Amino acid sequence: MxxxxxxxxxxxxKSTIEKQQITSIDLMERxxxxxxERLHARLNGAPVPIKIFCGIGNNGGDGLAIARLMxxxxxxxxxxxxxxxxxxxxxxxxxxxxxxxVTKDWPILLSCKEDxxxxxxxxxxxxxxxxxxxNRPVTGWMADLFNYINSVSAFTVAIDMPSGxxxxxxxxxxxxxxxxxxxxxxxxxxxxxFLPETGNQVGTFEVLNIGLDPEYLMQxxxxxxxxxxxxxxxxxxxxxxxxxxxxxxxxxxxxxxHGMMGSISLTAGAAINAGxxxxxxxxxxxxxxxxQTLCPEVMTLSSKGEQFITDFEHVLKDYVLCVGPxxxxxxxxxxxxxxxxxxxxxPMIIDADAINLLASNxxxxxKLPKNSILTPHDGELKRLIGDxxxxxxRLEKAKEFSAKHDLILVLKGAYTITVAENHLYVNDxxxxxxxxxxxxxxxxxxxxxxxxxxxxPLIATVFGVHMHGASGDLAAQTYAHEGLKxxxxxxxxxxxxLNLFRNPENKxxxx
Ligand SMILES: NC(=O)C1=CN([C@@H]2O[C@H](COP(=O)(O)OP(=O)(O)OC[C@H]3O[C@@H](n4cnc5c(N)ncnc54)[C@H](OP(=O)(O)O)[C@@H]3O)[C@@H](O)[C@H]2O)[C@@H](O)CC1
Ligand SMILES: Nc1ncnc2c1ncn2[C@@H]1O[C@H](COP(=O)(O)OP(=O)(O)O)[C@@H](O)[C@H]1O
Ligand SMILES: [K+]
Numbered sequence: 001m002x003x004x005x006x007x008x009x010x011x012x013x014k015s016t017i018e019k020q021q022i023t024s025i026d027l028m029e030r031x032x033x034x035x036x037e038r039l040h041a042r043l044n045g046a047p048v049p050i051k052i053f054c055g056i057g058n059n060g061g062d063g064l065a066i067a068r069l070m071x072x073x074x075x076x077x078x079x080x081x082x083x084x085x086x087x088x089x090x091x092x093x094x095x096x097x098x099x100x101x102v103t104k105d106w107p108i109l110l111s112c113k114e115d116x117x118x119x120x121x122x123x124x125x126x127x128x129x130x131x132x133x134x135n136r137p138v139t140g141w142m143a144d145l146f147n148y149i150n151s152v153s154a155f156t157v158a159i160d161m162p163s164g165x166x167x168x169x170x171x172x173x174x175x176x177x178x179x180x181x182x183x184x185x186x187x188x189x190x191x192x193x194f195l196p197e198t199g200n201q202v203g204t205f206e207v208l209n210i211g212l213d214p215e216y217l218m219q220x221x222x223x224x225x226x227x228x229x230x231x232x233x234x235x236x237x238x239x240x241x242x243x244x245x246x247x248x249x250x251x252x253x254x255x256x257x258h259g260m261m262g263s264i265s266l267t268a269g270a271a272i273n274a275g276x277x278x279x280x281x282x283x284x285x286x287x288x289x290x291x292q293t294l295c296p297e298v299m300t301l302s303s304k305g306e307q308f309i310t311d312f313e314h315v316l317k318d319y320v321l322c323v324g325p326x327x328x329x330x331x332x333x334x335x336x337x338x339x340x341x342x343x344x345x346x347p348m349i350i351d352a353d354a355i356n357l358l359a360s361n362x363x364x365x366x367k368l369p370k371n372s373i374l375t376p377h378d379g380e381l382k383r384l385i386g387d388x389x390x391x392x393x394r395l396e397k398a399k400e401f402s403a404k405h406d407l408i409l410v411l412k413g414a415y416t417i418t419v420a421e422n423h424l425y426v427n428d429x430x431x432x433x434x435x436x437x438x439x440x441x442x443x444x445x446x447x448x449x450x451x452x453x454x455x456x457p458l459i460a461t462v463f464g465v466h467m468h469g470a471s472g473d474l475a476a477q478t479y480a481h482e483g484l485k486x487x488x489x490x491x492x493x494x495x496x497x498l499n500l501f502r503n504p505e506n507k508x509x510x511x
Pocket of ligand 2 (some may be wrong): 416468
């Protein structure tokens with residue numbers, strides 16, 4: 001699914017009105033009807049007090065139309081309009097009249113702090129103050145209103161976006177933004193929903209297909225692609241009936257050091273669990289028994305160094321190299337890593353300590369095979385590309401780095417983002433239970449496994465990231481977030497692949 005900018009959505013809106021020969025007010029009614037259908041399905045007529053806060057633009061117009069339809073469904077709705085300027089959008093005004101026709105009274109105008117109604121935790125708040133038209137930080141009594149809404153723990157539903165949030169622009173830390181429990185967003189999710197500094201404001205979210213012009217949507221260059229279950233289904237490659245292990249690639253996992261042999265074992269185990277034909281581990285010699293005991297399917301090759309890798313001597317050919325987990329940053333390990341890089345002509349997967357070594361040795365970066373995949377968490381990323389002022393600068397710097405070095409970057413976290421030159425792929429699977437030691441080691445093994453099985457490196461990365469998160473999601477249904485650990489995530493890769501083709505779940509995203 002494409003993630004479009006606020007400006008593109010306004011263009012899509014215009015194009016829809018022209019091509020579908022409908023009026024903008026019809027489109028607003030369509031939007032409101034969809035939202036009310038969803039709300040009604042959940043509330044089922046419950047007599048709960050609903051307070052709808054409407055702005056004066058089209059987001060406010062949506063809010064007024066929703067209020068009217070909810071009232072007509074028999075809900076207990078009070079409608080407020082934030083009277084923050086004399087301007088009113090045309091469609092706001094039409095809906096302002098329409099709600100009056102139904103209630104025989106105007107909505108309540110709010111013009112200062114003293115006008116705020118009491119909100120209790122038993123209310124449902126619907127936030128339709130600002131949507132994609134926000135063009136500056138919210139200040140004064142409007143900021144107070146948002147902070148007041150946030151201070152009461154009433155269930156808060158945002159229309160299109162939590163008010164005060166930009167769709168695709170950076171914020172200052174002190175900006176007033178509504179914190180929604182649930183967001184109904186129109187046509188495409190917004191980039192800010194997926195970024196660490198703002199994503200928490202959105203709660204769970206649902207994307208409502210409001211039928212914007214398909215031609216416009218097709219040609220629009222997205223800010224990013226959201227990789228959800230359907231995209232992953234399309235990337236999956238079924239095995240050929242006569243396949244044998246020799247066709248399914250050989251992953252060589254290089255890493256481990258004294259006290260960190262678990263890391264490379266997790267990586268190698270995940271490479272097997274995700275389907276590679278053969279997996280070997282290149283490890284310090286004292287780790288041999290550990291890896292062979294933990295992963296009987298994995299062959300081992302020992303470096304001369306006992307406690308850490310000191311060299312890179314072996315006779316293997318045609319392998320996909322996955323390097324870094326648990327490797328440490330000893331000088332000799334760096335030389336072994338550099339030697340491995342020099343011998344490598346096909347894309348490799350670089351994680352953890354190997355990323356740190358690259359960050360301090362930029363010459364080696366130039367030697368990496370094109371389309372190699374780096375999987376940094378934010379600490380490692382900072383060493384690689386420098387610090388950033390905000391989430392958007394982080395993405396811009398990552399794009400620049402990827403283009404300059406012909407590398408694929410995996411920015412790990414909630415909503416891991418894969419960066420390939422100018423393209424961003426935002427992953428929607430995974431959960432906070434995955435914030436556990438070693439889950440990144442598993443990810444490196446999964447991606448390497450798909451590269452070895454012949455997936456194109458970018459697809460192996462995007463698909464691997466998705467399946468890693470999907471494994472965590474499936475495992476969390478049995479183990480809860482707290483009970484998840486890296487080896488369990490790894491064991492759920494197979495079940496997650498099966499689950500990819502089971503009946504779709506209709507759960508809200510980010511649930
Ligand atoms: N895209 C689609 O296809 C569809 C979109 N639809 C809906 O339209 C919404 C977008 O509507 P929109 O463009 O009218 O903008 P909106 O968010 O209501 O705000 C603009 C108003 O706010 C004002 N304003 C801005 N910042 C401010 C601030 N900090 N503090 C104070 N004021 C501020 C600004 O005033 P101005 O800057 O001109 O002074 C202007 O009056 C979208 O989110 C969705 O809900 C659907 O109905 C149909 C399909
Ligand atoms: N809150 C979260 N939601 C979803 N995924 C998460 C979350 N926290 C961490 N993860 C995932 O877990 C993995 C953690 O990787 P990393 O930090 O490298 O761990 P380690 O170094 O311990 O292996 C990444 O794939 C990341 O996307
Ligand atoms: K809103």
